[in-house]
Amino acid sequence: MNANNPRDLFPGALEMMILRTLRLQPMHGYALCQYIKRASDDLLQIEEGSLYPALQRLLKNELVTAEWGVSSTNRRVRIYRLTAKGRKHLAHEVSAFERMLEGVTRVLAPAKS
Numbered sequence: 191m192n193a194n195n196p197r198d199l200f201p202g203a204l205e206m207m208i209l210r211t212l213r214l215q216p217m218h219g220y221a222l223c224q225y226i227k228r229a230s231d232d233l234l235q236i237e238e239g240s241l242y243p244a245l246q247r248l249l250k251n252e253l254v255t256a257e258w259g260v261s262s263t264n265r266r267v268r269i270y271r272l273t274a275k276g277r278k279h280l281a282h283e284v285s286a287f288e289r290m291l292e293g294v295t296r297v298l299a300p301a302k303s
Contacts, residue, residue, distance in 0.1 A: 202283060204236065204244045205253075209272060209280040212254060218267035219245065245270060253279050 211217065211225050223236045248254040253276035259269040272280070 199234075204240060205248060206280065206283045206287065207234075208241075208244060208248065208270075209253060209276050209283070212270055212272040213277065213280065216269050216271040218259070218261055218269050220261075220267070222270070248276065251279075252276075 207226055208222060211222055211229075214225075217225065219238070219241055223238075223241060226234050226236050245254065245256075248270075249256060252273060254270045255273055256268045256270050259267060261267045
């Protein structure tokens with residue numbers, strides 16, 4: 191996330207967005223950041239200091255794999271890929287997020303009386 195506002199996201203949100211993005215296709219870190227930025231209409235700008243630790247956590251938990259490859263600009267990059275375990279984890283996290291969002295929405299809605 192942006193260094194000026196590091197607590198914009200709730201815990202696990204970055205990992206969920208990374209997994210969701212990798213569900214589309216394998217990507218390297220810079221491409222992940224660019225995709226999230228574009229998909230959020232520039233509302234979210236993921237900093238390297240947040241992205242790479244999140245990717246390491248996902249690797250450690252076997253939710254993604256990584257292999258060396260070459261980017262479209264001929265740079266050596268580490269390309270991340272969603273695993274079957276990661277796909278299952280993503281489905282669970284999205285479901286939990288949707289339930290939480292529904293609860294927050296109900297609390298914030300104008301009271302009916």
